Amino acid sequence: MDFPGGKAMDAVFYDSQRQGRFSFYMTSGGEEATAVGTAAALQPEDVIFSQYREHGVLLHRGFTLQEFAHQCFGNKHEPGKGRQMPIHYGSKALNFHTVSAPLATQLPHAVGAAYALKLQGVKACTAAYFGEGAASEGDFHAAANFASTLGAPVLFICRNNGYAISTPATEQYKGDGIAGRGASYGMASTRVDGGDARAVYAATAEARQIAVAGGCPVLIEAMSYRSGHHSTSDDSSRYRTADEMRRWRARDPVERMQKWMTHQGWWDEEQEKELRQSSRKQVVEALQIAQKEDKPPLSCMFTDVYADLPWHLKEQQAEVADFVRRHPEMLPAGMPNDL
Amino acid sequence: MQALLRLSRQGGSLRQIQSSGLSVAFARAYASHELTVRDALNSALDEELARDDSVFVLGEEVGEYQGAYKITRGLLQKYGAERIRDTPITEAGFTGIATGAAMAGLRPVCEFMTFNFAMQAIDQIINSAAKTLYMSAGTIPVPIVFRGPNGAAAGVAAQHSQCYGAWYSHVPGLKVIAPYDAEDARGLLKASIRDPDPVVFLENEILYGQAFPVDDKVLDKDFVLPIGKCKIQKEGTDITLVGFGRCVGHNLKAAAELEKAGISAEVINVRSLKPLDRDTIVNSVKKTHRVLALEEGWPQCGFCAEIIAVVNEECFDDLDAPPERVTGAEVPMPYAANLEAAALPTPADVVKVAKRMLGK
Ligand SMILES: Cc1ncc(C[n+]2csc(CCOP(=O)(O)OP(=O)(O)O)c2C)c(N)n1
Numbered sequence: 171m172d173f174p175g176g177k178a179m180d181a182v183f184y185d186s187q188r189q190g191r192f193s194f195y196m197t198s199g200g201e202e203a204t205a206v207g208t209a210a211a212l213q214p215e216d217v218i219f220s221q222y223r224e225h226g227v228l229l230h231r232g233f234t235l236q237e238f239a240h241q242c243f244g245n246k247h248e249p250g251k252g253r254q255m256p257i258h259y260g261s262k263a264l265n266f267h268t269v270s271a272p273l274a275t276q277l278p279h280a281v282g283a284a285y286a287l288k289l290q291g292v293k294a295c296t297a298a299y300f301g302e303g304a305a306s307e308g309d310f311h312a313a314a315n316f317a318s319t320l321g322a323p324v325l326f327i328c329r330n331n332g333y334a335i336s337t338p339a340t341e342q343y344k345g346d347g348i349a350g351r352g353a354s355y356g357m358a359s360t361r362v363d364g365g366d367a368r369a370v371y372a373a374t375a376e377a378r379q380i381a382v383a384g385g386c387p388v389l390i391e392a393m394s395y396r397s398g399h400h401s402t403s404d405d406s407s408r409y410r411t412a413d414e415m416r417r418w419r420a421r422d423p424v425e426r427m428q429k430w431m432t433h434q435g436w437w438d439e440e441q442e443k444e445l446r447q448s449s450r451k452q453v454v455e456a457l458q459i460a461q462k463e464d465k466p467p468l469s470c471m472f473t474d475v476y477a478d479l480p481w482h483l484k485e486q487q488a489e490v491a492d493f494v495r496r497h498p499e500m501l502p503a504g505m506p507n508d509l
Numbered sequence: 510m511q512a513l514l515r516l517s518r519q520g521g522s523l524r525q526i527q528s529s530g531l532s533v534a535f536a537r538a539y540a541s542h543e544l545t546v547r548d549a550l551n552s553a554l555d556e557e558l559a560r561d562d563s564v565f566v567l568g569e570e571v572g573e574y575q576g577a578y579k580i581t582r583g584l585l586q587k588y589g590a591e592r593i594r595d596t597p598i599t600e601a602g603f604t605g606i607a608t609g610a611a612m613a614g615l616r617p618v619c620e621f622m623t624f625n626f627a628m629q630a631i632d633q634i635i636n637s638a639a640k641t642l643y644m645s646a647g648t649i650p651v652p653i654v655f656r657g658p659n660g661a662a663a664g665v666a667a668q669h670s671q672c673y674g675a676w677y678s679h680v681p682g683l684k685v686i687a688p689y690d691a692e693d694a695r696g697l698l699k700a701s702i703r704d705p706d707p708v709v710f711l712e713n714e715i716l717y718g719q720a721f722p723v724d725d726k727v728l729d730k731d732f733v734l735p736i737g738k739c740k741i742q743k744e745g746t747d748i749t750l751v752g753f754g755r756c757v758g759h760n761l762k763a764a765a766e767l768e769k770a771g772i773s774a775e776v777i778n779v780r781s782l783k784p785l786d787r788d789t790i791v792n793s794v795k796k797t798h799r800v801l802a803l804e805e806g807w808p809q810c811g812f813c814a815e816i817i818a819v820v821n822e823e824c825f826d827d828l829d830a831p832p833e834r835v836t837g838a839e840v841p842m843p844y845a846a847n848l849e850a851a852a853l854p855t856p857a858d859v860v861k862v863a864k865r866m867l868g869k
């Protein structure tokens with residue numbers, strides 16, 4: 171379910187962005203097994219800190235296609251109240267922190283949160299996702315060292331997809347990838363084929379066991395390939411060859427899973443086709459619904475900057491309310507005035 | 510390419526033009542006398558790289574990708590990977606490395622994909638680059654340019670839409686530049702690269718693609734503008750509108766609107782935030798007796814607060830109305846387009862406040 175849903179969402183959302191329906195999108199093609207495989211091995215009480223290419227984790231946790239669509243349009247149903255860019259999802263109910271755009275800032279957060287779980291006596295871990303590019307940030311190193319010294323139950327899950335925008339991994343570092351760094355921080359580490367959902371699942375299940383039982387971090391490096399462009403602002407044909415992309419597409423993780431299931435006699439072409447079509451239909455409908463919904467109301471511009479609205483924001487809000495009363499035509503279409 | 514060839518017939522062989530450091534973009538502009546801010550920045554970098562071997566560019570995606578916003582287009586091909594240096598994603602790292610290279614006598618141009626990501630490296634900018642000359646008793650200069658887009662773009666929300674004008678202009682040891690048009694971008698980037706001090710050069714993503722008319726002197730390869738001077742972008746007699754970067758454009762639009770109501774506004778382009786050219790601002794206010802400052806950043810301790818303080822200190826008795834400011838709303842930038850629009854000041858806001866100040 172997560173695989174075809176995710177694939178359909180990527181395809182349709184990507185096209186919608188290209189048509190200008192919202193401002194930004196990023197696909198996760200080639201890395202689906204990393205997101206879904208790790209998510210399947212985690213427990214709901216484990217807390218996720220993602221980078222931005224891990225919507226498979228959210229899908230697996232039950233975030234609906236409709237909720238994804240609401241977020242990309244920043245409408246009133248979106249739990250983030252329209253404040254974040256598209257794909258910067260978050261869901262408190264699903265223990266999934268909102269995406270933080272400055273790279274690697276989520277890694278120390280995940281360590282701090284894991285330490286809190288430990289102090290609270292909760293038998294769970296946090297999972298921090300990041301790219302091999304983000305691993306060059308100082309925050310990665312600080313997070314790794316702190317996790318080890320604090321004995322924080324955190325899984326560092328690196329998606330090594332070979333690229334950071336146009337920068338190939340071979341120029342990002344000269345050592346042996348990210349997994350090798352774990353040992354120097356005194357941390358159990360493993361490298362896994364990120365295109366193999368079952369291998370990712372097995373590695374994550376074992377890592378979680380070690381982290382939660384032992385009160386310590388574990389590092390997983392999942393090797394895969396970013397099949398799509400970096401984002402809707404990128405054209406990757408300018409820095410990598412068609413041949414390279416073709417070779418990797420032949421190892422598409424979703425197809426690999428499908429073939430394995432077919433081989434087991436649990437799945438067939440017909441079921442696959444049906445599921446793909448129905449997923450696509452669901453995604454298209456979700457987008458149509460999301461686009462028509464009202465935006466968050468005017469008051470959302472002022473709330474949540476502080477826990478309570480301080481006097482100076484109250485004054486500014488009153489000024490806006492007064493202005494809109496006198497110039498109702500200035501209120502953008504689809505924005506309810508609740509002031 | 511055609512423009513380049515046409516130019517080559519006028520001014521010598523193609524080879525000569527290339528070796529004189531003219532970029533393709535620049536040559537195209539030369540022919541039409543319109544220049545985008547992007548091409549202005551690109552040609553300025555190109556010419557300074559050609560002029561001085563100690564200049565080099567580093568940052569994320571500046572080479573193969575030609576810059577996140579294509580400001581370094583063509584430079585890798587021309588100057589090679591040693592001088593147009595793609596870096597791993599470690600802002601604190603490459604900012605520190607740029608600072609060290611400047612201490613050792615090079616002139617790095619350090620590009621941030623956006624100034625929002627320079628937050629990872631602000632310690633290097635302030636505690637190292639800005640203070641080393643002072644701390645070394647004048648023996649170790651740090652000639653470096655930190656540049657990239659600053660402030661709000663469109664639809665990129667809280668963590669990509671912040672203005673750092675007030676932040677950096679607070680710091681002794683830094684010079685802070687914010688170009689508005691193509692002339693500013695060319696003249697001030699070239700001046701910044703040649704300057705002996707660390708310069709924070711705040712560009713604006715929305716202006717990159719905008720074309721401005723330029724005259725021949727702007728296209729000269731030794732065209733530099735003085736750092737520390739404002740420009741009177743439009744003369745007027747009734748009110749002074751002060752701003753930098755994209756806000757200069759807003760103020761020009763507002764001035765055109767005010768003209769229709771019989772109000773003559775003077776528009777000052779504060780293209781150098783630090784050092785701040787107090788004289789030009791004060792002389793203007795002495796003439797118009799009213800001042801309105803505009804910025805996209807937040808109000809408290811902001812650029813407008815500084816302008817109003819300067820006016821109060823230097824020409825309070827010349828004022829016919831309390832100085833006013835128009836700023837961004839004091840909230841993180843929302844993503845939703847309507848809320849984003851509501852959080853940013855517009856020319857209409859300037860018109861409204863200016864009219865109120867003139868009792869109209
Ligand atoms: C601090 C910071 N610097 C730069 C960026 C711009 N940026 C966004 S994504 C990206 C590449 C990240 O590559 P990687 O971590 O490998 O993840 P991938 O995109 O491959 O999934 C860059 C440089 C950013 N968001 N934050």
Ligand SMILES: [Mg+2]
Nearest residue numbers: 301302333334
């Ligand atoms: Mg990557």
